[in-house]
Amino acid sequence: QVHLVESGGGLVQAGGSLRLSCAASGSIFSVNAMGWYRQAPGKQRELVAGITSSDSTNYADSVKGRFTISRDGAKKMVYMQMNSLKPEDTAVYYCNADIRERGTYGFPRSLSNYWGQGTQVTVSS
Secondary structure, eight states, rough: OOOEEEEEEEETTTOOOOEEEEEEEEEEEEEEEEEEEEEOOOOOEEEEEEOTTTOOOOOOGGGGGTTTEEEETTTEEEEEEEOOOGGGGGGEEEEOOOOEEOGGGGGEEEEEEEEOEEEEEEEEO
């Protein structure tokens, strides 16, 4: 069983900053790409930022220059520093990761995609 748990959401004024964290736990053989999605009320879930196991990153155009994604492979964690927040950044933010579980006898199982439960980010104007 694998779990992703986010933390760091909250209420902040426009122009402020927040740092989101996500920890992967469970019977994990390896963690590949990780990322953050968000979903605002009445809108589809969208990719915010992603990072590969070799630390290549990509960002949605709407957050480039304001958000920074990073990871700690040893700790199986991914972070997102969010600066210059805008009211339109208000959404539930979800952690996402491609993970191989550790199977029987310690061998890796096939790659599967996992979601966290989400953390609310609210930016007031």
